[in-house]
Amino acid sequence: MLEEIFKIRKYPLGFTSMAFTVAIVGRPNVGKSTFFNRLLEQRKAIVEDTPGVTRDRQYGIADWNGKNFYVIDTGGFVPDSEDVFETEIRKQVQVAVNEASAILFVVDAATGMTDLDDAMADVLRRSTKPVFLVVNKVDNNERLLEASEFYSLGFEKVFFISAISGSGTGDLLDEVTGLIEEDSEFEEEQGLPKFAIIGQPNVGKSSLLNALIGEERTIVSDIAGTTRDTIHTRYKLFQKDFVLIDTAGIRRKAKVHEDLEFYSVIRAIKALDEADVCLLILDAEKGITAQDLTIYSLAAKKGKGLVVLVNKWDLVAKETNTAKEYEKELKQRMAPFNDVPILFISAKEKTRIFKGIEVGLEVYENRKRKIPTAQLNDIMLKAIESYHPPVVRGNPVKIKYITQLPTVVPSFAFFSNFPDDIKTPYKNYLENKLRENFNFTGVPVRIFFRKK
Ligand code: GDP
Ligand code: GDP
Numbered sequence: 342m343l344e345e346i347f348k349i350r351k352y353p354l355g356f357t358s359m360a361f362t363v364a365i366v367g368r369p370n371v372g373k374s375t376f377f378n379r380l381l382e383q384r385k386a387i388v389e390d391t392p393g394v395t396r397d398r399q400y401g402i403a404d405w406n407g408k409n410f411y412v413i414d415t416g417g418f419v420p421d422s423e424d425v426f427e428t429e430i431r432k433q434v435q436v437a438v439n440e441a442s443a444i445l446f447v448v449d450a451a452t453g454m455t456d457l458d459d460a461m462a463d464v465l466r467r468s469t470k471p472v473f474l475v476v477n478k479v480d481n482n483e484r485l486l487e488a489s490e491f492y493s494l495g496f497e498k499v500f501f502i503s504a505i506s507g508s509g510t511g512d513l514l515d516e517v518t519g520l521i522e523e524d525s526e527f528e529e530e531q532g533l534p535k536f537a538i539i540g541q542p543n544v545g546k547s548s549l550l551n552a553l554i555g556e557e558r559t560i561v562s563d564i565a566g567t568t569r570d571t572i573h574t575r576y577k578l579f580q581k582d583f584v585l586i587d588t589a590g591i592r593r594k595a596k597v598h599e600d601l602e603f604y605s606v607i608r609a610i611k612a613l614d615e616a617d618v619c620l621l622i623l624d625a626e627k628g629i630t631a632q633d634l635t636i637y638s639l640a641a642k643k644g645k646g647l648v649v650l651v652n653k654w655d656l657v658a659k660e661t662n663t664a665k666e667y668e669k670e671l672k673q674r675m676a677p678f679n680d681v682p683i684l685f686i687s688a689k690e691k692t693r694i695f696k697g698i699e700v701g702l703e704v705y706e707n708r709k710r711k712i713p714t715a716q717l718n719d720i721m722l723k724a725i726e727s728y729h730p731p732v733v734r735g736n737p738v739k740i741k742y743i744t745q746l747p748t749v750v751p752s753f754a755f756f757s758n759f760p761d762d763i764k765t766p767y768k769n770y771l772e773n774k775l776r777e778n779f780n781f782t783g784v785p786v787r788i789f790f791r792k793k
Contacts, residue, residue, distance in 0.1 A: 361521045362411040363403075364437035366465070367447035368457040372477040376447060376504040377401065377414040380514075405514040408521050413440060434464045443471045443520055445513075446496070450488040451478040462494040471520060474499045475513060480506065533575070534583040534705040536698075537612040537645075539636060540622030545652040548688035549622065550574075550587055553698070571612045578698055583705075586612045609636055618646035618704050618783070620697065625653045625667075625685070629674055637675060641785045644750030646704040647681045648783055650697050654685040677769070680776050681783050704783030710751060712779055717743050717753075724774040733762040741793050752787040760790035 365373045381401040401412045415433045437444050446465055448458050465472050474496040476488045480503045488501055498516065502509035540546050553576070574585045588608040613619055619640045623629055629637075640647055649671065657663065664685055672679040682700045686693040721743050730738040738759045746752040755771065757763060768788050775786060 361408075361443075362413060362441045363443050363445060363517060364413045364415055364441035365445045365447060366415050366433055366437045366461065367449075367475075368455065368461065371447045371449040372504045373414055373447050376445075376475070376477065376502075376510075377412060379504055379507060379510065380412050405518045408518045410442075410518065410521060413437070431464065434461060434468075438468045438470055441470060443473065443517055444468065445473050445475050445517070447475045447477050448491055448494075449478055450476050450484045450491075450501070453487065454490055454494070458491075458494065462496070466495060472496055472498070473513065473517060476501045477504050479503055479509065534581070534618065534702060535573075535616045536583060536585050536701050536705075537571075537609075537616035537619045538585060538587040538622065539609045539612055539619055539640075540652075541624070541627075541630060541632060544622045544624040544627075545688045546587060546622055549650075549652065549686075549694060549697075550585070552688045552691050552694050553585070571608065571615060573615075578695065579702065581702060583698075583702070586616050588612050606632070606636075610639065613640055613643060613645060616645060617708060618648065618701050620701055621647060621649050623649060623651050625651045625657045629671055634674065638678075641678045644785055644787070646701075646708045646783045647785075648697065648701050648704055649675075649681055649683045651683065651685045652688055654692070655687040655690050678785055680781065700783075707781050708749075708751065708784045710779065710781065710784075712745050714744055717745060720778045721755075721771070721774060724771070724778075728770065730757075730763050730767045733759060736762075738762050746789075748787075750787060751781060751784060752789065754789045754791050756791050756793035758793065760792050763790050 365377055367373050380403040401414075403410055403412050413436070415436055444465060446461065448454065474491060474494060476491050476499065479485050479488050479501040485501055492499060500509060500513040500516070502513060504510070538546050538550065554574070571586050571588055574587070576583055576585060588611075613636070619636075621633065621637060621640070623633060637647065651667065651671075657667075667685070668683045671683055672681075675681065682704065684693055684697050684700060686697055688694060722740070725740050730740065732738065736759060738757060740755050740757045740763075743753055743755050746754055753771075753775065755763075768790075771788055772786060775781065775788075
């Protein structure tokens with residue numbers, strides 16, 4: 342219902358909208374899984390658990406010469422009866438065509454061409470996506486000669502490989518990754534608001550994402566090196582496009598001596614760096630922890646917008662002023678920068694979760710706010726007139742004019758005869774006046790004093 346109202350647009354499970362995705366299709370036993378595993382090597386990254394289906398498809402992230410792309414192994418069990426065969430193939434190919442940017446159609450040189458290969462080729466030839474015919478199990482030169490029969494399937498791009506030994510796979514991957522535009526993901530996301538969903542383990546990040554997306558999502562990562570520490574998902578809500586950046590559900594399999602907490606903080610920082618606005622999720626029963634405050638002040642220091650979402654509000658016994666008092670206490674702990682929206686939500690009961698996003702979008706707008714110079718001077722000079730900077734060494738400290746700098750984070754330069762003599766309390770006064778007169782809620786603002 343809500344999903345309908347807000348018209349959520351979603352992309353395949355946790356995948357970035359524009360990420361390059363390669364699907365592997367082919368009849369059973371041609372070597373799809375073998376090739377899939379070779380592509381991923383130790384990087385076997387993402388497993389989708391689809392309830393009721395033992396092995397529908399697998400997702401993974403591959404890396405070839407520094408280019409990352411998603412791989413889908415459509416594997417699939419294919420039952421025996423001819424009719425079901427056809428439907429299953431159609432289904433498998435449909436998945437590939439829908440979700441993939443390119444298709445690897447795998448056939449088997451050891452068995453030679455079959456009717457099923459023919460049937461799949463028929464469907465794939467009609468696809469608008471680029472199709473690479475991959476003739477597998479070409480383990481020796483003899484096989485290579487036999488394998489040439491597959492040219493008759495009529496595909497332009499034909500590669501002979503051995504998934505087991507890896508021979509021929511390099512040329513294939515060069516060609517496939519040649520289709521990936523540099524930074525296409527980055528370009529696509531340019532200019533869209535980016536929200537990081539950050540919080541301690543178990544505060545409800547996954548639950549919130551699932552509630553927003555409207556479907557279960559399980560992403561398991563046991564990546565040895567570094568690949569993705571964050572997942573970007575593009576949404577449309579309130580007629581606005583934006584990107585959610587999360588680290589929920591990515592659980593790095595720790596080596597014996599590694600500290601899981603450490604990595605969760607590192608990931609939070611990465612997510613923050615990539616975002617414009619940070620949605621900091623707290624557990625209502627636990628309140629704000631020391632680590633939350635560290636992340637909070639880090640976000641402020643980095644000039645990110647902030648919204649605090651107090652989750653699991655359904656578990657809190659409420660009296661008349663519970664929320665107000667809770668908010669007051671939080672703001673005390675968050676000081677000095679506490680002009681930040683605080684919302685009480687429940688991911689479980691889906692209360693105010695969309696409000697959370699709406700407020701995030703407002704904060705995003707506040708962060709972009711540019712105050713016209715005339716208006717800025719008009720209001721701020723009056724505020725300065727009614728409360729002057731303290732006199733230092735008998736000299737009146739004057740502020741002549743103010744200008745907003747063309748920076749991403751709202752920054753203001755106050756031009757003064759003695760800029761070094763203006764101290765923190767007065768700076769705080771100016772910041773409060775800016776906040777009173779212009780809406781910078783959720784946004785850290787910067788104030789500089791310059792010589793005039
Ligand atoms: P899938 O059903 O298409 O996923 O096929 P699998 O990856 O499970 O492979 C089917 C069989 O073919 C397995 O016994 C593999 O070991 C074997 N196989 C895969 N690739 C090669 C290859 O390049 N050469 C040879 N000789 N066997 C292979
Ligand atoms: P994550 O580790 O931050 O991703 O947290 P999860 O989403 O896995 O949630 C941790 C636990 O809190 C799960 O048992 C959830 O069912 C529960 N939970 C999440 N949100 C809420 C909520 O709003 N209310 C209640 N009562 N439980 C919640």
